[in-house]
Amino acid sequence: MTLSDFKVAIKKRVVLNALSTPGLECSTQAEQDDILKTLIEISKTNQYYSMCVLKKLISFLETSEVEINEDYYEYLMEWLNSQPLKPTDTDIIIYTLTHDFEIRIRESPNIISGLGTTGLRTWEASIFLAQYFCVNKILTGDLLELGCGTGLVSASLLKDQHVKNYGKMFVTDGDSQLLETVKENLILNGINHDENNFEIRRLFWGEDELPSSVQTIVAADVTYDSSIIPNLLRVVREGFNQNVKDVYLAATRRNEDTLAVWEQGLNDGEAAHLWSWTVASSTKEGDNVLLYGAHTPRIDIYHLQKIQS
Numbered sequence: 001m002t003l004s005d006f007k008v009a010i011k012k013r014v015v016l017n018a019l020s021t022p023g024l025e026c027s028t029q030a031e032q033d034d035i036l037k038t039l040i041e042i043s044k045t046n047q048y049y050s051m052c053v054l055k056k057l058i059s060f061l062e063t064s065e066v067e068i069n070e071d072y073y074e075y076l077m078e079w080l081n082s083q084p085l086k087p088t089d090t091d092i093i094i095y096t097l098t099h100d101f102e103i104r105i106r107e108s109p110n111i112i113s114g115l116g117t118t119g120l121r122t123w124e125a126s127i128f129l130a131q132y133f134c135v136n137k138i139l140t141g142d143l144l145e146l147g148c149g150t151g152l153v154s155a156s157l158l159k160d161q162h163v164k165n166y167g168k169m170f171v172t173d174g175d176s177q178l179l180e181t182v183k184e185n186l187i188l189n190g191i192n193h194d195e196n197n198f199e200i201r202r203l204f205w206g207e208d209e210l211p212s213s214v215q216t217i218v219a220a221d222v223t224y225d226s227s228i229i230p231n232l233l234r235v236v237r238e239g240f241n242q243n244v245k246d247v248y249l250a251a252t253r254r255n256e257d258t259l260a261v262w263e264q265g266l267n268d269g270e271a272a273h274l275w276s277w278t279v280a281s282s283t284k285e286g287d288n289v290l291l292y293g294a295h296t297p298r299i300d301i302y303h304l305q306k307i308q309s
Contacts, residue, residue, distance in 0.1 A: 003031055004099070007038050010053055011094035011102075012291060013046070013109060019053065021060035032061075032069040043079060045092045045106075051079035085110070092188070093122065095291065097131050097156060104188045106181065107150045120178075122150045124292045126220040128299045129250035130156040131291075132281055133218075137165065141215025141245070144170040146203070146235065147222040151182035157218075158191045158198055169196070170211055172203035205231040212242050220250040226261045233265040240274050240306050247304040248280070253297045266304065275304045 001009070003025045010019070026032050035057065043050040054076050061068045085091060087110045095103045108120040130153045133139065143166040145154045154171040171186075173179055179200050186192075186200075202208060205228070217239055222232060236247055253259055266277045280303040283292060292299070 003034065007035065008096045008291070010038060010042065010049075011096060013049055013091065013093060016052055016056060019056065021056060024057075024060065026057070026061070027064070027066045029067075029069060032072070036069065036071060036075065040075070043075075045090070046085055047079050047082040048084045049091075051076065051082050054079070095122070095127055095130070095152060097127070097134050101134060101156075101160060103130070103152055103156050103159065105150050105152055105155070105185050106188060120150070122152050123221040123252065124296045125250035125252045125299050126150075126152045127291050128281075128283060129153050129218065129220045129248065129301060132248075132250075132301055133157060134160060139166045139216055139218075141243075142167040142170070142211070142213040143216045143218065144172060144203075144211065144214045146172060146205075146217060146219040146232075148173045148182055149178070149221070151185040153218060153220055154182070154198075155186055155189050155191060158186065158196050159189050166216065167197065168213070169198040170203075170214065171198060171200045174202065174204040176202045205235050210235065210239055210242060210244075214239060215243055215245050217244055217247045218249070219247075221252060222249065223251045223258060223262045224254065226255075226258045229258070229261050229265060232262075233269070236304065237269065237274060240269075240304075245306045247275075247302070249302045249304070250299055251302065252299050266302070269304070273307050273309075275306055277302060277304045279303075 001020045001024050006024055026035055039050040039054055054072060058068065058072055058076065088108060090106050090108050092104055092106050093109060095105065097103060105122055107122055109122075126149065134156065139157070143157070148154050148171050151171065154169060158169060171182060173182070179202060183200055203210070217236065223229060239247065251259060251262065269275050270277060279300045281301045283299045
């Protein structure tokens with residue numbers, strides 16, 4: 001594992017068992033200082049994780065017979081009595097979307113669902129979609145994210161100066177409480193209304209209307225349950241009946257039956273000449289294990305395009 005990969009992994013809190021040290025480039029004091037600087041930043045929200053990584057790193061360096069930075073032992077002693085975070089505790093996770101572009105998200109990474117929402121943690125499809133837009137500068141017009149969750153996709157689009165070809169950004173979710181966390185995450189990434197044209201608003205599918213100016217809808221991991229797909233498709237149809245020209249939706253293929261319901265809805269819309277659809281991009285086995293995890297199923301990005309009458 002390269003030094004760069006190691007830093008990406010610990011910033012995302014890769015589980016310790018999956019953190020590989022053999023071959024790690026940290027024999028020089030500069031390299032060791034670089035890792036320690038990252039661990040000190042992590043310790044501000046998760047001291048226990050920093051302690052565990054440092055302990056593992058010291059063990060590796062001792063067997064490698066290289067000179068170890070004396071500060072390593074001082075920080076290990078300082079952090080030794082730290083406790084693991086509780087499942088409901090928040091941490092600030094740093095997602096490295098490209099080699100020089102990072103997004104910070106305060107979330108509860110150990111919670112799958114809680115308080116009636118699955119948006120308390122960042123899901124892998126959000127990371128893949130955010131990376132897709134970092135590479136493909138394709139968004140134009142007013143833009144809306146459905147089910148924004150922790151806000152990773154919206155934050156990355158608002159922060160990345162190279163993709164700002166769009167007009168106004170609407171950051172939406174059906175959970176008003178969750179939107180308060182999204183506001184904090186945008187601030188955490190230096191995003192403010194003075195320099196960015198965006199609006200954070202509640203959008204409950206089937207109740208709240210889409211802003212009529214929206215031309216592109218983006219969404220990630222909103223197809224996790226077949227019971228919500230009819231309402232999702234209604235929102236998409238509403239958009240295409242207004243001014244929406246494109247929809248980009250990232251879905252993790254956890255349950256093929258659920259995805260079959262979604263794809264049948266897409267086929268129905270295509271048959272009704274509302275849109276055409278294709279899978280624009282997919283993860284492949286072994287793709288960026290550091291960000292998506294070793295056991296995450298394939299992620300597909302669906303592109304729906306309005307059929308011009």
